[in-house]
Amino acid sequence: MAEKFTLEEFFNLLKKYNVEELEGVRIEGDLEIEIEPGAAVDPNTINALLALTQYVNLIQEFGNFLYHANMALTYLQRLSQAFGIQLPVAAPQVQVPEVKPTVEVPKIKLPEKLKEAKFEPYKVEYPGKIEEVTLGATRSEGGTREITITVGGERSLAFYTFDAEMPHMPVIAIDVFDRRPMLAKAVREHYEDVLDDPAEWARKAVREFGADLVTLHLISTDPLLEDRPASEAAKTVEEVLQAVKVPLIIGGSGNKEKDPEVLEKAAEVAEGERVMLASATLDMDWERIGNAAKKYGHVVLSWTQMDINNQKTLNRYLLKRVGIPRDSLIMDPTTAALGYGLDYAFTNMERIRISGLRGDQDLNFPISSGTTNAWGAREAWMKDSPIEEDTPWGPRELRGPIWEIVTGLTLALAGVDIFMMMHPGAVAVLKEIMNTLAGKIAEKADENAWISMEG
Amino acid sequence: MKVKSPLEIYRYLPQTNCGECGYDTCMSFAAQIIERTVKPTDCPPLVKEAEKNPKVKKKLEELIEITSPEVKEVIIGKGDNAVKIGGEDVLHRHELTFFNPTALFYDVWDTLDDKEIDERCSKVVEYRKFYVGEFLTLDGIAVRCTSNDPKRFREVVKRVAGYGKPMILVSLNPECMRAALEEVAEERPLIYAATEDNWKEFLELALEFKVPVVVRSKDLNKLKSLAVTFKEAGVEDIVLDPVTEPIGEGLRGTFERVIQLRRTAILGEDKDVAYPIMVTPIAAWALEADDVSKAYWETVIASLFIVKYGDVMILHCLEPYAIMPIVTLRYNIYTDPRTPVQVEPGLREINNPSPDDPVFITTNFALTYYTVESDLTSGNIKGWLLVLDTEGLGVEVSVAGGQFTAAKVKDLIKETKIEEKVNHRYLIIPGLAARLQGAIEDETGWKVLVGPMDSGRIKGWLEQNWPPKEK
Numbered sequence: 051m052a053e054k055f056t057l058e059e060f061f062n063l064l065k066k067y068n069v070e071e072l073e074g075v076r077i078e079g080d081l082e083i084e085i086e087p088g089a090a091v092d093p094n095t096i097n098a099l100l101a102l103t104q105y106v107n108l109i110q111e112f113g114n115f116l117y118h119a120n121m122a123l124t125y126l127q128r129l130s131q132a133f134g135i136q137l138p139v140a141a142p143q144v145q146v147p148e149v150k151p152t153v154e155v156p157k158i159k160l161p162e163k164l165k166e167a168k169f170e171p172y173k174v175e176y177p178g179k180i181e182e183v184t185l186g187a188t189r190s191e192g193g194t195r196e197i198t199i200t201v202g203g204e205r206s207l208a209f210y211t212f213d214a215e216m217p218h219m220p221v222i223a224i225d226v227f228d229r230r231p232m233l234a235k236a237v238r239e240h241y242e243d244v245l246d247d248p249a250e251w252a253r254k255a256v257r258e259f260g261a262d263l264v265t266l267h268l269i270s271t272d273p274l275l276e277d278r279p280a281s282e283a284a285k286t287v288e289e290v291l292q293a294v295k296v297p298l299i300i301g302g303s304g305n306k307e308k309d310p311e312v313l314e315k316a317a318e319v320a321e322g323e324r325v326m327l328a329s330a331t332l333d334m335d336w337e338r339i340g341n342a343a344k345k346y347g348h349v350v351l352s353w354t355q356m357d358i359n360n361q362k363t364l365n366r367y368l369l370k371r372v373g374i375p376r377d378s379l380i381m382d383p384t385t386a387a388l389g390y391g392l393d394y395a396f397t398n399m400e401r402i403r404i405s406g407l408r409g410d411q412d413l414n415f416p417i418s419s420g421t422t423n424a425w426g427a428r429e430a431w432m433k434d435s436p437i438e439e440d441t442p443w444g445p446r447e448l449r450g451p452i453w454e455i456v457t458g459l460t461l462a463l464a465g466v467d468i469f470m471m472m473h474p475g476a477v478a479v480l481k482e483i484m485n486t487l488a489g490k491i492a493e494k495a496d497e498n499a500w501i502s503m504e505g
Numbered sequence: 506m507k508v509k510s511p512l513e514i515y516r517y518l519p520q521t522n523c524g525e526c527g528y529d530t531c532m533s534f535a536a537q538i539i540e541r542t543v544k545p546t547d548c549p550p551l552v553k554e555a556e557k558n559p560k561v562k563k564k565l566e567e568l569i570e571i572t573s574p575e576v577k578e579v580i581i582g583k584g585d586n587a588v589k590i591g592g593e594d595v596l597h598r599h600e601l602t603f604f605n606p607t608a609l610f611y612d613v614w615d616t617l618d619d620k621e622i623d624e625r626c627s628k629v630v631e632y633r634k635f636y637v638g639e640f641l642t643l644d645g646i647a648v649r650c651t652s653n654d655p656k657r658f659r660e661v662v663k664r665v666a667g668y669g670k671p672m673i674l675v676s677l678n679p680e681c682m683r684a685a686l687e688e689v690a691e692e693r694p695l696i697y698a699a700t701e702d703n704w705k706e707f708l709e710l711a712l713e714f715k716v717p718v719v720v721r722s723k724d725l726n727k728l729k730s731l732a733v734t735f736k737e738a739g740v741e742d743i744v745l746d747p748v749t750e751p752i753g754e755g756l757r758g759t760f761e762r763v764i765q766l767r768r769t770a771i772l773g774e775d776k777d778v779a780y781p782i783m784v785t786p787i788a789a790w791a792l793e794a795d796d797v798s799k800a801y802w803e804t805v806i807a808s809l810f811i812v813k814y815g816d817v818m819i820l821h822c823l824e825p826y827a828i829m830p831i832v833t834l835r836y837n838i839y840t841d842p843r844t845p846v847q848v849e850p851g852l853r854e855i856n857n858p859s860p861d862d863p864v865f866i867t868t869n870f871a872l873t874y875y876t877v878e879s880d881l882t883s884g885n886i887k888g889w890l891l892v893l894d895t896e897g898l899g900v901e902v903s904v905a906g907g908q909f910t911a912a913k914v915k916d917l918i919k920e921t922k923i924e925e926k927v928n929h930r931y932l933i934i935p936g937l938a939a940r941l942q943g944a945i946e947d948e949t950g951w952k953v954l955v956g957p958m959d960s961g962r963i964k965g966w967l968e969q970n971w972p973p974k975e976k
């Protein structure tokens with residue numbers, strides 16, 4: 051169920067970012083693992099942290115934080131792969147069309163009346179329909195969720211409600227991690243109190259920040275981190291299932307060898323709950339992940355790297371070879387941040403959606419986006435521009451959320467059905483604009499006032 | 506454009522394959538017209554012949570007509586600073602490309618004092634954000650008449666014109682508009698706006714001063730009716746404003762109107778609405794909210810219509826956190842998806858390096874290259890930058906995919922004669938290519954240092970690691 055946010059509510063959420071109030075905020079390094087002075091710290095944690103330094107530095111250097119567990123390690127690879135798409139045509143220089151002289155008017159003769167005209171909007175109808183996929187299962191359906199979520203079902207481009215009704219609103223999942231991830235400060239300060247408790251974290255995401263569902267990233271299973279056994283990680287899955295009543299998405303660590311085992315185990319303990327397993331990819335054992343989804347009645351996320359043909363291939367493998375039902379597959383064609391390949395991500399998703407609407411049975415599935423990737427852009431987190439000639443970038447506390455919002459909004463227009471996000475302000479604003487476009491917000495405001503307003 | 510096949514264009518060409526246009530055959534020239542990389546008047550023999558022969562002239566005109574963009578192109582301003590809007594041919598960028606990026610105009614108003622006006626104008630003129638080898642900038646200034654005083658408006662418009670940027674003049678009062686046009690019509694400002702109430706006077710102004718004009722109405726029948734009336738009276742340069750309502754059902758309606766207009770222009774071939782579209786995200790500033798919320802909402806509206814068919818916009822917030830996502834998104838959406846994103850491989854000298862300075866290597870993928878190059882340049886780092894031909898792939902992918910190899914690094918070192926230019930043998934490779942360290946050392950005999958993952962941190966890294974400790 052899409053939570054309804056009023057404009058006022060999200061303005062309130064944003065208010066705390068007002069510049070005046072920022073002056074008191076201490077701006078720290080680009081990324082921090084903070085141990086509160088005086089806080090009782092488990093020596094094991096310290097050891098673990100020390101052992102991790104190498105890895106931490108790596109990520110630190112690279113960007114800012116571990117934004118999206120199942121994407122973190124391969125993020126740059128995906129990005130550059132996407133960027134590396136070879137294009138066939140080398141376009142010669144674009145010629146500048148010459149300025150046409152304005153037509154000479156011999157004598158000004160004005161018409162008496164406006165010429166009547168009728169605007170006839172051009173109608174577009176697509177033969178295809180995006181599959182409807184339901185996440186979560188209630189008691190009567192064999193699970194324990196109080197809420198289920200259905201996405202998909204579109205017969206038109208996103209928010210073209212004048213072409214066809216939008217059967218389901220896109221939804222937003224908030225990311226939850228099973229160990230402290232590295233987060234940009236602007237994000238982290240909202241989760242400070244729950245960073246060590248995934249169940250509380252999930253609860254907060256739903257109750258306070260209006261998450262429609264929750265994505266649990268089992269990053270502690272990463273052999274480069276704690277290498278937590280799959281069976282242990284599965285316990286966190288159970289805890290989070292207990293803590294919230296919304297549907298769950300379960301992600302691994304992004305480790306190609308281990309993820310199939312981790313997701314299989316998670317699928318087993320979540321049997322009947324109809325979670326989404328994130329994700330099956332072409333370069334890991336997709337068959338095992340697909341089979342786990344099938345056996346325990348879950349949905350599988352089919353993730354490819356900005357390549358429409360690979361997306362077709364993987365979908366087909368999952369549908370035909372594994373036998374995933376058509377109502378149990380969602381696609382992640384990869385999200386790149388604004389300024390860092392968003393053009394490719396947008397166009398790839400738009401093409402996939404249009405193909406699906408035109409009747410391509412390998413591509414007419416709902417789309418999921420790891421929108422949190424927006425925080426990988428240096429504009430979102432770096433203190434200021436490293437380029438001297440740049441106009442100063444302004445407070446980064448204000449840059450980060452809008453970077454996530456604009457990345458999300460752009461992809462919403464390409465057809466995304468599920469957003470995985472982190473910043474509560476970004477979640478609220480994206481919801482507001484999607485509800486607006488879907489016609490769920492009755493308000494109106496003066497559209498002429500700006501013309502003569504003083505300010 | 507109407508024609509879809511080069512064959513249809515070929516019929517109009519001289520068919521001599523003379524090559525004067527720069528293409529081997531008339532057929533390939535025709536194919537380029539379809540791609541909109543050249544235009545019919547780029548065929549010299551055809552133009553020459555048309556001057557002599559009225560029949561050929563007619564043919565050329567026909568060709569221009571059938572190959573002109575679906576959406577009319579309108580120019581605001583004059584000279585080097587002029588900005589082109591509209592001229593689009595497709596609804597989705599992958600179908601060809603979008604052509605003229607959404608023009609961004611930021612406002613000043615005439616009840617500000619002159620100092621404040623100057624401040625805002627300077628911000629517009631000076632704004633720059635480095636991105637992929639160039640600086641993203643803003644296009645122009647919209648001057649709003651809030652005094653309702655023709656004299657004051659004229660004064661302010663004159664002042665703003667001094668900044669040399671294209672202008673939009675905003676006033677629904679024809680008297681104020683006339684005063685301003687008497688001052689700056691030469692600069693070819695866009696006038697905003699003709700409505701159902703003032704259209705006659707505005708039509709007269711548009712014709713008299715020969716300036717492009719915005720017609721404005723929420724009712725698309727009325728809007729079309731205004732456009733048709735203006736067109737028939739002889740106004741060529743028309744911009745449509747279907748009225749931006751800032752929130753709720755109003756904003757949803759705006760979204761629908763914008764899409765319907767563009768779709769009907771392109772797919773429905775309705776020439777009467779095939780004009781550039783004006784969107785005014787500034788409308789968010791009339792809402793009751795704090796400044797950050799309004800700035801965010803304005804940015805949201807702008808983003809929405811950068812993706813969906815807004816050709817020119819009036820905005821208010823000059824805070825960089827609001828401008829930056831807008832100019833970046835505009836660049837992304839309007840990037841030609843047909844153009845490869847690579848730079849020339851080879852050696853770049855950064856800040857006049859000496860033989861003692863470090864040698865770096867990166868890939869020829871444009872975003873990687875420009876990021877590294879600009880980080881070095883603006884960090885005042887002297888150094889030698891080797892650019893490896895990775896076929897336009899980024900570091901990590903090319904390392905994995907075999908386009909970034911020790912053998913290729915060796916060749917590049919040889920080709921660029923870098924060994925003759927420096928007196929050390931230390932190569933700094935990207936953090937993401939760390940795994941090639943050993944292989945490159947074995948292959949080249951150079952000592953390889955693994956640099957940071959993000960070139961934004963090179964400066965700090967060098968402070969720690971350069972000059973290298975062990976010789």
Ligand code: SF4
Binds near residue numbers: 519529
């Ligand atoms: S210049 Fe004209 S005639 Fe000569 S090859 Fe080009 S298109 Fe053909």
